[in-house]
Amino acid sequence: MARRKHDEEHESHERWLVSYADFITLLFAFFVVMYAISSVNEGKYRVLSDALVSAFRNEVPSSISVIQLPNQAQAGAKPKVSPSAPPRAPELEAQAKKMRGMAGDIRGALGPLIEQGKVRVTQSKRGIAVEISDSVLFDLGRAELQAASVTMLKTVAELVRDNDNLIQVEGHTDNQPIRSTQYPSNWELSAARAASVVRLFAENGIVPKRMVAIGYAEFRPVEQNETVEGRARNRRVTLNILADNKDEVAVLPPADTPRPNGQ
Structure with missing residues (x-):
């Protein structure tokens, strides 16, 4: 005699709701507790x-x-x-006004040389840049200041002597090699020229620790060296009178000199 088949039990597809409801309840309780113990200062x-x-x-x-x-x-x-606090707006305006006045005084003192194209005076957020052609300062391949240039540099020294701005003096040459006993390369020549200007400034009352001398040789040109005019422009000394003083001269940033043809 055949056995009766037991009716198959129906499987419930909604049992997951129990676990889900428990999880939501615990999650709600967790956030309630966190909110209760939190406080905003x-x-x-x-x-x-x-x-x-x-x-x-x-x-x-x-x-x-x-x-x-x-x-x-x-x-x-x-x-x-606090000493580390940056300057406020009135202090920045006073600083900018002082730098504008100093740049105007330098332009007035060097007016004839500016008109001849031998000196350029520019101003930016970094400070004042006084670019002087080497023909005004030195003989070819030499680092001794000419007698006429001493008078001009003394005038500049008088204008910046009573301020506390740091001064970065840069020497630049063209790409023509120099191989003398005194200057084996343009590195030595450019550095010696910058040092000559720094030494004269120190002798005329500028505190030495305000200054630094840097030689860039031919590696920061402002014109192409293929022409006589371009090489003459590249042979220069630049006086950077910085608006933002640093604690140490050694950390002064290099000048952002434009490169010929975007180099």
Whole structure:
């Protein structure tokens, strides 16, 4: 006699809802607990917010730039500003005004040489650049200052002597090789020419630690060396009077000299 087949049990397809509901409940409880134990320190949030806004605006945040002791307000003392704080807008404007006045004085003193094309005076955010042709300063292949150039450089020294701006003196040559006993290459010649100017400035009252002498040889040309005129333009000494002083002369950045034909 054949056995009756048991009715097959129907499998439930909704059992996953139980696990899902448990997971959602636990997740909700977790966020409720986290919210209950969290707290916002309004003071720290405001300091952080001010610092971020000031960083993007290149300003000093009012909440951290001024350090004031409790008894300073009662004594009427002025708050101390952190030494590392960047200059404020009035200080930047005063600095720019000073540099414009200095550049104008230099142009006025070197007017005849500027008209002859032997001196160029330009101003940028970096400072003032006074480019002087080597024909005004030196004999060919020499680093001793000519007598006429000494008077001109003394005039420049008088105009910048009473300021604290750092001065970077750069010597440049053309690409014609020099092989003398005194100057085996253009490196020595360009460095010696920059040093001659620095030494004269020091002898005329400029603090030596404000200055640095750099020789670039022929490797920072402003014109092509294929022509006589181009080589004459490349033989030069540039005085960079920097607007933004650094703590050490050794960290002065090199000048952004344009290269011929985009080189």
